[in-house]
């Protein structure tokens with residue numbers, strides 16, 4: 001007798017072709033984790049559909065078999081959002097990587113979800129560009145960006161992914177194809193497009209994405225200022241923003257991050273200094289010049305005695321390389337590390353950075369800080385040696401204390417990396433039960449059978465009441481582990 005999963009695999013194989021349906025251990029290992037390597041689950045099967053019709057057919061087959069699935073783009077997520085299900089299907093959209101339309105006159109681009117972030121700007125350069133620029137932009141997909149509402153260094157001035165997505169073609173969990181939004185900026189009715197952006201693969205799979213692109217700035221000026229402490233650099237950030245300057249980007253690295261990144265990028269950064277602040281101004285040339293002098297003055301007043309100005313595009317690229325190398329560079333100084341992603345009001349930067357330093361001392365662990373300072377979006381990198389018993393657990397506990405410090409300062413448990421599987425335990429610290437219930441009702445409206453990326457985002461498993469058939473108490477309900485809506 002053919003078992004249900006085997007039958008489903010047979011159907012999936014027929015849809016995508018043998019070549020794109022993976023069931024062997026050596027094939028599936030690639031997909032066990034996303035960028036958060038602490039979690040690993042081998043999926044039951046991984047399929048790589050070629051187009052919307054194949055995605056729809058795969059999702060319908062899963063719905064008919066009652067098997068849950070997880071969407072995956074490039075797998076660079078840092079919260080375990082694309083972590084597979086052992087008895088589920090992984091739907092990988094990386095083969096869907098065509099730019100379908102470029103409408104320069106209306107500043108719109110339509111792409112398939114597997115297109116990388118950087119490919120959008122490259123396709124419309126030099127007149128136009130796509131501002132949300134995650135540091136992972138050379139690999140991460142636009143579909144993943146939509147699902148995570150990704151940010152990046154230039155989002156302080158330009159806004160996040162949600163500010164650039166105008167339309168989505170989505171395959172819902174029952175296989176229906178719907179259109180959310182359109183080519184224009186705002187549509188009447190409820191903002192379902194807004195609900196989908198940031199929904200972490202729990203509401204369906206985006207198969208076509210219409211993006212807004214904007215004119216490239218006339219000029220760009222970039223500097224790096226070095227300070228004795230993150231405290232002083234944090235004060236410079238607050239002063240720059242309060243003075244009315246809106247930098248294109250304002251990024252900070254602390255002493256540990258400078259040391260690690262310099263070893264990788266060789267930009268000539270002074271290892272040993274307390275903090276590096278990268279400030280980039282863009283816009284009209286005359287305004288940039290005037291504002292740049294203002295920023296220089298503030299950095300100097302706040303204690304920087306070493307300010308370097310990028311003399312040309314090559315030097316600017318080197319400054320950015322050093323900043324963007326920070327996460328991978330950490331591997332040079334620590335066998336393992338957890339990347340955290342918390343947000344605080346920008347004005348609380350100095351005190352929260354001091355609190356993180358205090359926690360690192362208390363735990364006797366190294367915490368590096370690399371972050372989008374303008375947005376108050378911190379990325380503490382908690383370093384540990386996974387070979388030492390109990391170290392990973394202590395690093396995780398320390399990460400949790402850092403999240404608490406962010407919440408106490410009036411912030412959030414995630415700025416751009418999403419909740420996924422990693423942060424769901426903190427959701428109840430940030431939201432009341434009524435808020436979580438409202439989220440669940442929204443989720444159930446899109447996916448009543450709960451097949452799209454279950455076990456992510458919500459702190460405890462929840463079920464949807466709209467499942468057809470006679471009501472029977474689910475074992476998870478009976479055990480008090482899940483609620484029905």
Ligand SMILES: Cc1cc2nc3c(=O)[nH]c(=O)nc-3n(C[C@H](O)[C@H](O)[C@H](O)COP(=O)(O)OP(=O)(O)OC[C@H]3O[C@@H](n4cnc5c(N)ncnc54)[C@H](O)[C@@H]3O)c2cc1C
Pocket residue numbers: 034035070071072073074075076077078080081082093113133134135136139140141142143144145146147148149150151152153200201202204205206207327328416417453
């Ligand atoms: C070195 C490094 C630096 C990073 N820097 C940044 C940064 O600066 N800013 C930032 O925001 N993030 C950053 N990230 C995190 C990550 O790159 C982003 O979250 C990115 O958007 C994930 O895209 P992906 O294609 O890899 O998605 P995946 O990891 O494959 O998936 C992420 C989530 O999206 C869902 N998903 C994927 N495709 C679809 C789809 N088509 N439809 C519906 N749901 C889908 C998945 O189910 C999952 O929940 C960084 C990661 C790394 C490793």
